[in-house]
Amino acid sequence: MSVTEALLLTAKWSNDNQGVITIIVFLVTLCLGWISGIFSALRHKPKFRIDIIPGPTFCCTYFTGTSYQSFDVHRTGVALYLAIANVGTAPSSIEDISVGYHWHLKPFSIAWLKYTIGWFWLHQQTVALTDFQAAIGENIKVYPFLMQRNFLSGSKAETYLDVGRSTNGVVYFEQGDSWGGFFPSVHNETVLLKIRIKDVFGRSHHTKIRVPSVSLEEARKYNPSFGKTLVELRDQELQASSQPN
Structure with a gap:
């Protein structure tokens, strides 16, 4: 054919x-x-890029002056000055922020396998009692919060991020009474943290960072009420001392 x-x-x-x-x-x-x-x-989906800004970003573990059975009780506080940018292709809102760390435990115990290979998470942010601030010459710089209002200005950061938009602010966590190796493992005066942000669609955005491990005195240079929120809520007296080793 x-x-x-x-x-x-x-x-x-x-x-x-x-x-x-x-x-x-x-x-x-x-x-x-x-x-x-x-x-x-x-x-078309959001993608949050998470960065750290110089300022109140650190981890602090301190004794409370009390004991549980034969253990000295300690607490851990974390402050993070975050910059979050939506580099994806759809807008979204910041719904929740968590921070995770590895316990300071002896190798090969069950808890070591769970929280040294895996992560222990602080899911609930804590309301700071005062603003984070720093003295710059004769002036005072007040750092904005990300998820709560500032006390001095009453302002609150924008948590809805259109494509190409960014926001920044401080988030604060206080861990309750703990003992033993139930605190972040410190290497070279830093702590490895994992930050997890959930957007309004339930998607998770992660990053890992190392932050300084500081004393309570150093932490309170940025915020005189650092470590006092749970104390105030429970009407307790805090007799803080040096960090666990």
Whole structure:
């Protein structure tokens, strides 16, 4: 069969089956549109980039002056001055922020396997009693909070992030009464932390950072109420002393 004859037969078949061809074209177009819509939806999602800004970013573990059985009770506080940018392709809001660390435990115990290979999480942020601040010459710089209002200005950072937008602020965590190796492991005066941010769609955004491990006296240079929130809530007296080793 020549090429000419083949083309004539194809044209005749097309003329005789126009209805079938129309349906096939319609179904193929529908499928392609559905598939492209799925891929388009997958491409459009938020992506938060998490960075640390110089300022009140540190971890502090301190004794409370009390004991549990034969153990001295200690607590851990974490302050993080975060910069969060939406570098994805869809807007979203910051819904929740958690911080995780590795326990300071002897190797090969059950808890060591769980919290030294894995992470122990502080899921609940703590309301700081006063603003984080620093003296710069004769002036006082007040750092904005990310998830609570500042006391002096009453301002609050924007947590809704459109594509290409960023926000920044301090988040604060206080861990309750602890003992033994239930505190962050310190290496070269730093602590490895994992920050997890959940957006309003339930997606998680992570980063790992090392932050300075400081004394309570150093921490309170940024905030005189550091470590006092749980004390105030429970109407207790805190007799803080040096950090665990």
